[in-house]
Amino acid sequence: MIQLHNVFLSYQKEVTALHGINLHVPRGEFVFLTGPSGAGKSTLLRLLYAALSPTRGQVVIDGQNVTRMTRSQIPYLRRSIGVVFQDFKLLPNRTVLENVAITLEVLGWSKQDINKKVFHILKQMGLEHKINATPLRLSGGEQQRVALARALVNDPKILLADEPTGNLDEENKDLILNIFRDANIRGTTVVVATHDRRLIEHSHKRVVTLEKGKIVEGPDVTQ
Numbered sequence: 001m002i003q004l005h006n007v008f009l010s011y012q013k014e015v016t017a018l019h020g021i022n023l024h025v026p027r028g029e030f031v032f033l034t035g036p037s038g039a040g041k042s043t044l045l046r047l048l049y050a051a052l053s054p055t056r057g058q059v060v061i062d063g064q065n066v067t068r069m070t071r072s073q074i075p076y077l078r079r080s081i082g083v084v085f086q087d088f089k090l091l092p093n094r095t096v097l098e099n100v101a102i103t104l105e106v107l108g109w110s111k112q113d114i115n116k117k118v119f120h121i122l123k124q125m126g127l128e129h130k131i132n133a134t135p136l137r138l139s140g141g142e143q144q145r146v147a148l149a150r151a152l153v154n155d156p157k158i159l160l161a162d163e164p165t166g167n168l169d170e171e172n173k174d175l176i177l178n179i180f181r182d183a184n185i186r187g188t189t190v191v192v193a194t195h196d197r198r199l200i201e202h203s204h205k206r207v208v209t210l211e212k213g214k215i216v217e218g219p220d221v222t223q
């Protein structure tokens with residue numbers, strides 16, 4: 001589902017964030033990406049949803065070589081990828097329902113189908129009573145669940161999450177981990193970048209460790 005072949009990424013000439021990354025994540029896998037601050041985790045995730053192009057090497061997502069895509073093809077690729085950012089990126093003036101509905105509006109779903117699907121996922125996330133609230137009236141854990149609902153509402157092929165449990169308490173962390181597991185069981189390939197050792201240890205999933213832009217552990221399922 002995800003393949004990186006000898007990928008290098010330099011932000012400027014003097015900052016090479018990724019050095020020769022080779023990574024294979026098969027369809028349906030759940031992988032944690034970890035490593036110290038500045039190791040290149042967010043950079044790698046940005047490559048996977050084509051927010052960045054590699055300086056060298058190939059990125060192949062669901063059989064498509066992202067490196068060769070034109071700008072107009074990228075939005076189509078992103079329709080099959082749900083992304084949860086470190087800072088959630090919720091629209092502050094829209095309600096919870098509207099924030100999640102956006103994903104399906106872009107795909108051209110009817111209003112009736114959108115409402116049905118959005119209500120269903122918000123119920124799964126334990127947020128049905130917050131449907132008309134705006135994000136600033138929610139706790140950090142609730143905002144994170146809205147961001148996850150928005151990323152997962154169209155059952156994407158891939159879910160990418162960057163430090164999804166950052167400021168959450170243990171109860172909320174467990175909730176989020178269960179949401180990832182459920183999405184993964186339903187067939188979504190999951191890649192989560194995190195520093196959170198407890199989250200990693202509890203989940204018993206493959207761990208890929210980055211240090212200074214290189215993979216030092218877990219590059220391939222066969223290794």
Ligand SMILES: Nc1ncnc2c1ncn2[C@@H]1O[C@H](COP(=O)(O)OP(=O)(O)OP(=O)(O)O)[C@@H](O)[C@H]1O
Nearest residue numbers: 011012015017035036037038039040041042043044
């Ligand atoms: N926009 C940018 N411009 C220049 N350098 C950048 C940029 N973003 C990241 N970097 C550099 O690239 C390297 C990798 O950063 P990245 O954010 O991918 O690390 P990370 O492992 O996600 O760190 P953290 O755990 O702190 O989020 C770091 O040296 C960082 O300073």
